[in-house]
Amino acid sequence: xxxxxITIGDELLIGQVVxxxxxxxxxxxxxxxxxxxxxxxxxxxxxxxxKTLDEATKRxxxxxxTGGLGPTKDDITKQTLCSYFNTELVFNQEAYDxxxxxxxxxxxxxxxxxxxxxxxxxxxxxxxxANGTAPGMWFEKNGKIYVSMPGVPFEMKxxxxxxxxxxxxxxSKLILLHRxxxxxxxxxxxxxxxxxxxxxxLPAFIKLAYLPQPGLVRLRLSAAGTDRALLQKAIEKAExxxxxxxxxxxYGHDEETFPQIIGDLLRESKMTLSTAESCTxxxxxxxxxxxxxxxxxxxxxxxxxxxxxKEKILGVKPETLLAFGAVSGETASExxxxxxxxxxxxxxxxxxxxxxxxxxxxxKSVGTTWIAISSPSGTIARKFLFGEHRGRxxxxxxxSALSLLRKEIIKINKPN
Amino acid sequence: xxxxxITIGDELLIGQVVxxxxxxxxxxxxxxxxxxxxxxxxxxxxxxxxKTLDEATKRxxxxxxTGGLGPTKDDITKQTLCSYFNTELVFNQEAYDxxxxxxxxxxxxxxxxxxxxxxxxxxxxxxxxANGTAPGMWFEKNGKIYVSMPGVPFEMKxxxxxxxxxxxxxxSKLILLHRxxxxxxxxxxxxxxxxxxxxxxLPAFIKLAYLPQPGLVRLRLSAAGTDRALLQKAIEKAExxxxxxxxxxxYGHDEETFPQIIGDLLRESKMTLSTAESCTxxxxxxxxxxxxxxxxxxxxxxxxxxxxxKEKILGVKPETLLAFGAVSGETASExxxxxxxxxxxxxxxxxxxxxxxxxxxxxKSVGTTWIAISSPSGTIARKFLFGEHRGRxxxxxxxSALSLLRKEIIKINKPN
Numbered sequence: 163x164x165x166x167x168i169t170i171g172d173e174l175l176i177g178q179v180v181x182x183x184x185x186x187x188x189x190x191x192x193x194x195x196x197x198x199x200x201x202x203x204x205x206x207x208x209x210x211x212x213k214t215l216d217e218a219t220k221r222x223x224x225x226x227x228t229g230g231l232g233p234t235k236d237d238i239t240k241q242t243l244c245s246y247f248n249t250e251l252v253f254n255q256e257a258y259d260x261x262x263x264x265x266x267x268x269x270x271x272x273x274x275x276x277x278x279x280x281x282x283x284x285x286x287x288x289x290x291x292a293n294g295t296a297p298g299m300w301f302e303k304n305g306k307i308y309v310s311m312p313g314v315p316f317e318m319k320x321x322x323x324x325x326x327x328x329x330x331x332x333x334s335k336l337i338l339l340h341r342x343x344x345x346x347x348x349x350x351x352x353x354x355x356x357x358x359x360x361x362x363x364l365p366a367f368i369k370l371a372y373l374p375q376p377g378l379v380r381l382r383l384s385a386a387g388t389d390r391a392l393l394q395k396a397i398e399k400a401e402x403x404x405x406x407x408x409x410x411x412x413y414g415h416d417e418e419t420f421p422q423i424i425g426d427l428l429r430e431s432k433m434t435l436s437t438a439e440s441c442t443x444x445x446x447x448x449x450x451x452x453x454x455x456x457x458x459x460x461x462x463x464x465x466x467x468x469x470x471x472k473e474k475i476l477g478v479k480p481e482t483l484l485a486f487g488a489v490s491g492e493t494a495s496e497x498x499x500x501x502x503x504x505x506x507x508x509x510x511x512x513x514x515x516x517x518x519x520x521x522x523x524x525x526k527s528v529g530t531t532w533i534a535i536s537s538p539s540g541t542i543a544r545k546f547l548f549g550e551h552r553g554r555x556x557x558x559x560x561x562s563a564l565s566l567l568r569k570e571i572i573k574i575n576k577p578n
Numbered sequence: 579x580x581x582x583x584i585t586i587g588d589e590l591l592i593g594q595v596v597x598x599x600x601x602x603x604x605x606x607x608x609x610x611x612x613x614x615x616x617x618x619x620x621x622x623x624x625x626x627x628x629k630t631l632d633e634a635t636k637r638x639x640x641x642x643x644t645g646g647l648g649p650t651k652d653d654i655t656k657q658t659l660c661s662y663f664n665t666e667l668v669f670n671q672e673a674y675d676x677x678x679x680x681x682x683x684x685x686x687x688x689x690x691x692x693x694x695x696x697x698x699x700x701x702x703x704x705x706x707x708a709n710g711t712a713p714g715m716w717f718e719k720n721g722k723i724y725v726s727m728p729g730v731p732f733e734m735k736x737x738x739x740x741x742x743x744x745x746x747x748x749x750s751k752l753i754l755l756h757r758x759x760x761x762x763x764x765x766x767x768x769x770x771x772x773x774x775x776x777x778x779x780l781p782a783f784i785k786l787a788y789l790p791q792p793g794l795v796r797l798r799l800s801a802a803g804t805d806r807a808l809l810q811k812a813i814e815k816a817e818x819x820x821x822x823x824x825x826x827x828x829y830g831h832d833e834e835t836f837p838q839i840i841g842d843l844l845r846e847s848k849m850t851l852s853t854a855e856s857c858t859x860x861x862x863x864x865x866x867x868x869x870x871x872x873x874x875x876x877x878x879x880x881x882x883x884x885x886x887x888k889e890k891i892l893g894v895k896p897e898t899l900l901a902f903g904a905v906s907g908e909t910a911s912e913x914x915x916x917x918x919x920x921x922x923x924x925x926x927x928x929x930x931x932x933x934x935x936x937x938x939x940x941x942k943s944v945g946t947t948w949i950a951i952s953s954p955s956g957t958i959a960r961k962f963l964f965g966e967h968r969g970r971x972x973x974x975x976x977x978s979a980l981s982l983l984r985k986e987i988i989k990i991n992k993p994n
Contacts, residue, residue: 173789175614176756177605178798180598189593234770236787239781251889273767282695314790340592351689354650371652371718374730382594443867444860447881451859454935454968463881465863471878505887512917519870552870554732
């Protein structure tokens with residue numbers, strides 16, 4: 163079973179909105195053995211929608227559409243689907259009850275525009291939208307399946323998960339397995355050179371891809387076939403053989419993230435964490451608290467953007483700032499020690515750097531960053547040289563700090 | 579001049595990577611009067627690339643490709659373009675000098691894989707990549723232009739800005755003007771009902787779109803034509819007429835963001851800011867420090883995730899926590915007052931809420947959030963009820979806090 167995704171909306175083609183729906187849908191389809199052949203983004207134009215549907219029908223068995231189902235006049239997908247499937251809009255009680263339920267929850271009366279959202283093409287089965295007023299629609303024609311969903315990610319996700327995927331279950335015989343190995347602290351080309359022989363000896367049904375991100379390289383192994391056990395075993399074997407070659411850089415797998423991995427390590431060891439952030443401005447705390455339940459191990463952070471706060475709250479000595487500057491191993495270490503003491507945690511991570519675009523000097527260029535970890539076994543500080551781009555520097559500093567923290571937590575809990 | 583964008587990479591079709599390149603490119607092209615007709619994402623497959631190029635050539639004058647130019651074996655775009663343009667790879671000194679320059683900067687020797695990146699199709703002009711080792715390529719055939727760039731956003735952006743856009747300048751006679759009006763604190767349908775008459779009376783060459791985001795609705799006016807002055811005037815008139823209808827919800831325009839608007843207001847009035855964050859976990863500080871130069875007005879933040887820290891650092895009274903709980907107007911107000919005093923700022927914003935998924939009670943459900951602003955004119959606190967989704971709640975709490983802060987700053991600086 164081959165799928166195509168069509169995302170509809172002028173906002174995509176003028177660049178006002180990034181299409182995050184397609185990646186999410188593709189991932190879900192993959193895990194159900196359905197490959198996505200193409201993703202096409204088009205405008206809210208009747209002709210363009212009809213033409214793209216025709217083309218996708220030639221290539222795929224399943225066509226998923228998002229967008230153009232809002233209550234406002236710029237949204238025309240529903241009317242266009244009526245033409246495509248040669249049907250007409252009819253009132254649907256179930257869809258109306260859902261609109262009405264949502265308005266009751268918000269304690270406001272149903273508007274006429276939203277009442278119109280309960281009108282659906284006669285030829286479709288309605289897919290209930292638990293999070294919004296626009297229903298999803300399921301059509302079948304000449305053995306092909308067409309699904310139309312709202313473009314609001316939050317609404318699309320619940321419809322796909324609760325209504326579409328269960329109906330697709332068992333329709334594909336193909337097994338697609340992916341395993342992603344996450345590395346930090348090594349460039350793409352160096353990693354490739356290190357693992358070249360291993361890569362050349364992978365079985366033909368396993369494909370390898372390199373996916374670089376700021377500070378990270380992800381290695382994705384993909385296997386396709388019909389024998390799940392065989393594919394699983396081959397991927398496990400390949401992964402095992404990779405460890406002696408690149409093990410020092412590997413920090414996790416698949417969708418794992420540093421905040422999640424660190425959270426698990428801290429929870430297991432019943433230890434706590436605080437942060438003291440200068441150039442990252444709260445990004446590390448934000449990443450850590452993105453994980454549900456992080457209050458079990460994360461106590462708080464001091465974002466010390468001014469030197470005054472570094473001194474007053476974190477207890478950095480004025481003479482340290484004077485002698486070494488805010489961006490130094492000495493200051494970062496005192497920030498980490500100060501945070502650890504102030505917030506009474508087992509670990510504290512501190513970052514001080516020059517995020518840019520201005521603030522660089524001859525001795526300390528933009529991108530210069532010091533990261534310190536204070537822990538029961540002492541305080542370490544490391545210097546990093548990132549680049550010239552503020553957002554990227556903040557991102558790389560956060561990732562590097564979390565990577566260093568991970569290693570320190572492991573070192574303390576598993577000394578050998 | 580009509581453009582199409584083709585993004586190449588298996589990672590896009592299995593959903594491992596979100597295509598952020600297309601939106602960025604589309605925006606740049608639009609501002610140069612070039613409309614994007616379609617965005618297509620395809621796999622690293624020779625046949626698929628060739629077929630998609632054929633189809634795009636029928637529809638567009640300019641075809642921009644990203645992806646598949648890395649040094650590793652999974653990348654095949656360059657070889658495929660050689661077939662498409664019936665040409666062969668040759669060594670390019672300029673491209674090699676760039677590879678060599680980048681490796682010298684990193685103080686490491688050039689690998690053989692990276693040396694291969696200086697091999698380019700004979701038929702193309704090389705577009706220098708200031709940020710990476712894979713050069714961009716510019717082809718022309720039968721009056722159509724084809725550009726291939728790396729998929730790494732950071733590299734693609736510098737090639738497009740510095741090499742591609744200057745070459746496209748003046749090629750389009752069409753003028754495309756967009757004006758986006760940013761609103762906060764009102765739902766899409768209510769806004770639509772309020773401005774229905776205005777919408778119906780817009781001139782035919784102006785299109786309106788509603789773009790909802792968590793906590794926000796953006797209204798985009800788009801005008802297309804050849805007379806810039808006329809389009810500009812019509813958009814200005816429409817915008818002016820909107821103010822009496824929805825002015826109270828409007829906080830900015832186009833690409834403006836709350837952190838930027840707040841930064842400008844604070845800098846103008848020479849006032850300073852700190853934050854005290856519980857459920858937002860540093861997100862507000864992170865948003866504010868994303869703006870270059872924010873150290874001029876932002877002093878710092880205390881992320882007080884535990885009650886201990888709310889008491890110890892921010893000076894929230896134990897009896898307040900006991901009587902009203904951490905998620906209350908009283909606690910949020912004391913957090914804001916404490917941060918303002920501790921960090922010696924003119925304004926402090928505090929947030930305390932239940933982000934979820936757990937932690938809700940019968941009286942205070944998940945999503946319950948209190949936001950307080952402490953300022954020279956006193957302290958205000960407001961209660962919000964968001965939804966059930968942690969990330970969304972954190973996002974909406976941050977946006978609502980910044981919106982409330984904006985109003986308070988304006989109130990103090992322009993009392994009438």
